[in-house]
Amino acid sequence: MSSMLSRFFADVGFQLTLAVQVAARAGSSWRRRSLIADQLFQSGIKVVHVVLLVGLFIGMIVALQTGLELSRFGQQDQIGTIVALSMCREMGPFITATILAATVGSALAAELGTMAVSEELAALEVMSIDRISFLVLPRVLAAAIVCPMLTVLCDAIGIVGGGLIAQSQLNVGMSLYYDSVLESLNDRGLPFELPKDVYTGLFKSFVFGGVLAVISCAAGVQATSGAMGVGNATRKAVRDSIIAIIVTNYFLSWMFFNT
Amino acid sequence: MSASVQTKRDVIIRYEDVHKAFGPKVVLAGFNLEVYRGEAFAIMGPSGTGKSVALRHVIGLLKPDRGVVSVDGRNMATIAREELRELRSRMGYVFQEAALLNWLTAGENVALPLRETTRMPDAEIREKVNAKLALVQVPDVYNKMPNELSGGMRKRVGLARALVTDPEIILYDEPTAGLDPEISSSINHLMRDLAQQLHVTSLIVTHHIGCVRTTADRVGLLDGGKLNFVSSPQEFIGSAEPRLVRFLGDKLD
Numbered sequence A: 001m002s003s004m005l006s007r008f009f010a011d012v013g014f015q016l017t018l019a020v021q022v023a024a025r026a027g028s029s030w031r032r033r034s035l036i037a038d039q040l041f042q043s044g045i046k047v048v049h050v051v052l053l054v055g056l057f058i059g060m061i062v063a064l065q066t067g068l069e070l071s072r073f074g075q076q077d078q079i080g081t082i083v084a085l086s087m088c089r090e091m092g093p094f095i096t097a098t099i100l101a102a103t104v105g106s107a108l109a110a111e112l113g114t115m116a117v118s119e120e121l122a123a124l125e126v127m128s129i130d131r132i133s134f135l136v137l138p139r140v141l142a143a144a145i146v147c148p149m150l151t152v153l154c155d156a157i158g159i160v161g162g163g164l165i166a167q168s169q170l171n172v173g174m175s176l177y178y179d180s181v182l183e184s185l186n187d188r189g190l191p192f193e194l195p196k197d198v199y200t201g202l203f204k205s206f207v208f209g210g211v212l213a214v215i216s217c218a219a220g221v222q223a224t225s226g227a228m229g230v231g232n233a234t235r236k237a238v239r240d241s242i243i244a245i246i247v248t249n250y251f252l253s254w255m256f257f258n259t
Numbered sequence B: 001m002s003a004s005v006q007t008k009r010d011v012i013i014r015y016e017d018v019h020k021a022f023g024p025k026v027v028l029a030g031f032n033l034e035v036y037r038g039e040a041f042a043i044m045g046p047s048g049t050g051k052s053v054a055l056r057h058v059i060g061l062l063k064p065d066r067g068v069v070s071v072d073g074r075n076m077a078t079i080a081r082e083e084l085r086e087l088r089s090r091m092g093y094v095f096q097e098a099a100l101l102n103w104l105t106a107g108e109n110v111a112l113p114l115r116e117t118t119r120m121p122d123a124e125i126r127e128k129v130n131a132k133l134a135l136v137q138v139p140d141v142y143n144k145m146p147n148e149l150s151g152g153m154r155k156r157v158g159l160a161r162a163l164v165t166d167p168e169i170i171l172y173d174e175p176t177a178g179l180d181p182e183i184s185s186s187i188n189h190l191m192r193d194l195a196q197q198l199h200v201t202s203l204i205v206t207h208h209i210g211c212v213r214t215t216a217d218r219v220g221l222l223d224g225g226k227l228n229f230v231s232s233p234q235e236f237i238g239s240a241e242p243r244l245v246r247f248l249g250d251k252l253d
């Protein structure tokens, strides 16, 4: 029990240290732009279809679950508002980050884990190449950029999915649905053009992307040799990323909406 | 060579009573060695006795549990970061499995230390990389990815990468393992030329007696965590010591 606890603290300590080290090297982002662009492509394009598919169904599920309840009270006209808010605030960022943890996170851990096991990380070290700036920074930044971009897609397709259900199952017309979506996402007099529900969601996504990439890279670089090393690192990356996304999600939501 | 002459020579790599264990597994136990500036020293030994582990200490990838490994008079376990960087820039390390980054071409792998740690212009880097690739006899691989190359070719690209910064000290981990005899022999001669013409200090881990014969000034056997039978290649090979005879038995023919 105490050894599990000390492992946990050691892991979290390593992840936090890595996060700080990445942040300290943010200044070299421009120099690393081509590596970042590679990673944007690697981590973005390859999961677009997954995000679209899952987002569509999540929107449909939300519409169905809440819509049937609402219609019992004759309130089904509200469905556009509910789908839009729940997608933008919560579902879009969370679902997208979870998909990225399972796909990009596991790939990062496997890639860096393989590099650790095959002495490529040692080779970079003896060449005095800063591995954090060279390997970790581009991956973390790319994930932090890609995650909100994919979240926008997820939000949008989720709202479309909700609309399909509204029309087919709840007898809410398309124009009524989209009017209520737009109205609920309208500017509420904040300093930005974007409504708070959207930009807090995107900010959360940005944080989730960074968190999952830092945790996955940490798991990768700590991979031990042997047949199980990389596999364990990958599993740990996905597990820890998802836990961290959920915990971070709570605190960010609390920060933004606790008024 | 008499003892008095040896003591006058300049020691560049020194292991003093080095102990290293991984958990319960004791790998080095009282490892001692002094490598002189400009010398080529070969470490032989059965598989799994800790030759790679011993080599990694020299460049600071591992720290001893006890004892000291020093390079150019500086303790590699306690050296300051900046000094370590400076010292490493004067060393090259040839990894046993090449350790190339698989998402860069062979040429970019070799160029990496120059790109990352110098301000050398692109054209000059390319020229230098091509020269080193030619030196290790893989001239046409600049644009090939590592997974398109054979193990032996990757190994030579790894060697080119270690040479590209023109190091004073080169650490070779089985530089000729897995290469055919002809290529092995030319790599051996390359290593000897580097030592003789450029006065590079070499520490070579190898299984090949041919490599020892061609390149080494002295050789020792790592066994039981210690370096034994340190001598010239001729004495080493001709020794009647039962342990050496047993170890060398299948390698001499």
Ligand SMILES: Nc1ncnc2c1ncn2[C@@H]1O[C@H](COP(=O)(O)OP(=O)(O)OP(=O)(O)O)[C@@H](O)[C@H]1O
Pocket: B022, B025, B027, B045, B046, B047, B048, B049, B050, B051, B052, B053, B054, B096
């Ligand atoms: N990082 C490590 N963690 C745990 N054990 C290790 C580590 N590195 C090496 N060992 C163990 O130390 C021993 C010596 O390993 P080393 O790689 O130095 O052998 P070697 O003499 O180079 O063998 P080979 O000729 O096969 O390359 C082995 O038993 C290995 O399992």
Ligand SMILES: [Mg+2]
Pocket: B051, B052, B053, B096, B173
């Ligand atoms: Mg070895």
